[in-house]
Amino acid sequence: MRTIIAANWKMNKTHAQAEAVAAEVAASLKEQPVQDREVLIFPPATSLDCVSQASQGLYETGIQNFYPAEDGAYTGEISPAMVHDAGGTWALVGHSERRHIFMEPDALIAEKVNFALAHDLKVMLCVGETLEEREADQLRTVLLRQITSGVSGQTAASVDNIAVAYEPVWAIGTGKSAGSREILEAHEIIRDILRAVFSDGESVPILYGGSVKPGNAHEILGLDNVNGLLVGGASLEAKSFLEIVRA
Ligand code: 13P
16 A cells, blocks of 8 residues: 655745745755655646646646636636646645635535546545544544545546545644544544445555644554544644655
């Protein structure tokens, strides 16, 4: 199973700042290649082009959000063709900030998953429960709903192009990562769901995200069914992101 270490820069960094971090990451990966790890950066859309160009093929890039249409009157939106044009090969779909701040419903998220895959973008589908849902014992129900609706309509052929990121909403940007027990439980549930949905569900990488730092990355990566990390705050500096890449 491959291991993916992904950076989600969210709404941070000007072009020059993005370019500087990207150059530092690429230089480090060139000097000291990582074995068995895929590195991936989701910069803001305005820097996708320069971060892709700086990669020298040492990491991949993706878009944090896009709209599922070829082109047309969708003010403010970005199409998959534009993502390809800027060198991106991945799309983040269903991030909790898209679900909760921008009110993206499961149906739109499913549409985005379908559209991205049909347009040759790999998809990282983000799922995760809120604190209220967890306290109401809704973990399995929420994950089942988010995953089955997100990948409904996908066939075995798409399995190679999908990754799932488990990001408990209460652990994102709070400085308080989920504990090992909580991560193990959620990732096992997700693996069960993926096995039920895809004959080859075993091969879909499941990443953990939520207050990942250099200090906890190694331990989290060692847990069963954890096949990578999706890092927010700690990916903004090359130094801490590279420590996580090499954790
Ligand atoms: P933090 O690592 O800042 O908690 O963010 C996690 C996240 O949302 C990555 O997509």
